[in-house]
Amino acid sequence: MGNPYNTDLDRNPANYQPLTPITFLERAASVFPDYTAIIHGSIKRSYSEFYQRSCQLASALSKKGVNRGDTVSVILANTPAMLESHYGVPMCGAVLHSINTRLDAATIAYQIDHANTKVLIVDREFISAIRSALELSKVNPILIDYSDSEFPISDSLSEAVEYESFLSGGDSGFDWLMPEDEWDAISLNYTSGTTGNPKGVVSHHRGAYLLAQGNALIASINKHAVYLWTLPMFHCNGWCFPWTMSAIIGTHVCLRHVKPEPIWDALSDYKVTHLCGAPVVMSTILSLENSKRRLLENRVEFFTAAAPPPEKTLTEMNVSGFNVTHLYGLSETYGPAVVNEWHQEWNDLNKEKQASLKARQGVRYLPLESLDVVNPKTMKPVPHDGKTIGEVMFRGNVVMKGYLKNKKASEESFAGGWFHSGDLAVIHNDSYIQLKDRSKDIIISGGENISSIEIEEVLHKHPAVNAAAVVAMPHEKWGESPCAFIELNKNQKASEEELGQWCRDNMASFKLPRKFIFEAIPKTSTGKVQKFILRERVKN
The missing domain is CATH 3.30.300.30 (ANL, C-terminal domain)
Structure with a gap:
């Protein structure tokens, strides 16, 4: 007997649309057109302007022959142009490749060659490295340079079109492209190579959509929250927060350079509610002497990854008005896929015990289907004893599509139906994982x-x-x-x-x-x- 709920109808536009985070911005601009989306120094843009400029970028790229599956590479600081790229590039069907601004010319050249970059958008602060990279590169991309009005630099690439001029050639009413399939690539991010060249992690629209919403739910981000950009957006697409903030109609506060006084000024001036960053950002925040710190009217949620912060740092952050939550993930999982979910009863424990609990990476993110610590030889889960070491493995919709042009590495990373992280950990009896070493050093x-x-x-x-x-x-x-x-x-x-x-x-x-x-x-x-x-x- 067949399934009685099979309607014998195929999916159709009325009941199925590919998931893509681009729709978050379209909805925000439609429902809250005048709400402030972006603040960058003297620049303040509404959601309507944010959406229109992203459409203009998509239109201008299309006019330059950028089609589905083409790569648009960007090397940009945390500026409005970087936010617009996260929407405008996929709006024309292209794939966004965000380059780490700290890389050397040879590595940049490798990446733009491997990605077969068609368009390269460059912040003028990084022109020197790009000039050297282009001399080493085999591709000849269309060049666009971005001049940040809050950080003016006169140097420019002679053959490049200035960003605002390029945008002016686009149509703000551009009929942007939905992905043909929600598994289509939306972004490309390169790992730090452990042997040989770095691998290109391909992420899809579905995963970006789900993790962006997962961020809001895991972080309990309210509508109209204010997010300060201390995490580089080139890191796993800013952990998908460029898309998250449109979903909750929040405000992006761009911060070009991570320095203590500008951080404290922004926290106070804009009543920032959330920010992310490595432990070094916490050290930067705490480095400013108390007499120079601005008053915080609200408690600020800080999300950190990498090595667990020291107990002293956590205590100082708490006293300074921040609540710190530990996350863990990889480029291959769109950024954070594990969270140290805090239990209220843990607040009654002594500081030493709290610090040991804070040091754990935690449990799976809401949009991640499975997380476990597994013996990579037998592919069986290790005991939940907090002692037996295995490899952290992931399974679900927020795991990458695969590595670009590297089938062998992709197949190895997905062996046995799990994504192999290469990180070694134990798992405790409450299912919280804790990293112990990194198998790839x-x-x-x-x-x-x-x-x-x-x-x-x-x-x-x-x-x-x-x-x-x-x-x-x-x-x-x-x-x-x-x-x-x-x-x-x-x-x-x-x-x-x-x-x-x-x-x-x-x-x-x-x-x-x-x-x-x-x-x-x-x-x-x-x-x-x-x-x-x-x-x-x-x-x-």
Whole structure:
């Protein structure tokens, strides 16, 4: 007997539309056209203006021949142009590729080549790196440069069209494109490569839609909340918050540079309710002396990821008017997919116990279907004993579509019907997970993922270096920073200053080891470096 609820009708436009976060902005502009969507210094734009400018961008890109599946790359600070790109680019069917503004020219060149970038939008602050990247690149994208009125720079790319001029050629009433399928790509974000080149994480409209709504529900974000941009939007598309804020008709407060006084000014002037960032943002906030801090009229929700913040930092944030919630996720999960859900009864525990609970990554996000800690060899869940280590694995609609042009890596990451994170953890009897190590030796410094292998490869190219091993070292401000153990070749010399300059010349500055230790590197009988010994050496 067949299913009695089968109507024998196919999906049709009346009862099925592909999910896309673009509709959040369209609805906000329709229902609250005059409500303030964006504040950036002296700039204040309504939802109607935000929507119209995004349509203009989509229209202008279409007129330049940008079609479905084309890549539009942007290297922008947290500005209105970056928010407009999160809507305008997918509105014309293209895929948004946000470039980390801290990357070196060679890495940028690799990314725009691999993504086959058709259009490149550049903030003038980063023109120097882009000029060098274009000299190394094999593609020849259409160039658009963005001049921020709040941070004017006269330097420009001679062959580029200025952003506002480009926008003026577009139609604010552009009939934008819905995705043909909600699984169509909406964005491309590159991981920090652990071996070889970084991988391009492809995200889809469905996942972005669901995580954007999940943010609002998990964070209990009320309608008309005010969000301060201290998290770079190039990080996993700002954890999908560019789309979340339209869903709740909130206000974006753009902040170009993360500095203590502008943060406190914005918190007070605009009555900010929410912000996100790595632990280093908390350190920045707390670095301003009390006499210079502005009065906060409301308690501020702060969402952090990366290494758990120290108990002292959590206490200082609480006293300063912030409630801190710990999140965890990856580029492959659109940003946060795990949250440390706090139980009210935990407020009665002593500070030591609270700190141990805060240090856990937590439980699955609302739009994530499954989260577990699994033995990667047997693919069976580990016991919920808080002791047995396994690999964190994800399953659900907020897991990436796959890696761009890398079928082998995609298949490996999805082996057994789970996404393999590469992170090692335990799971407690209440199903809260807690990270214990990173199987790929990624160092998380100030929210940036740094590959220890990448640094080691650079050091091994120095003529005086026989062997190098890089591990995470605790850092008061950044959470973690790279520490390099060095074995020199016989009869060779190299100082800490020399190797520091060598690294500076061959990689992005935020990846530089902050300490060099010259000694024999411990290895197993088969020659494998015993990094756990090195980690213990730099623990304190």
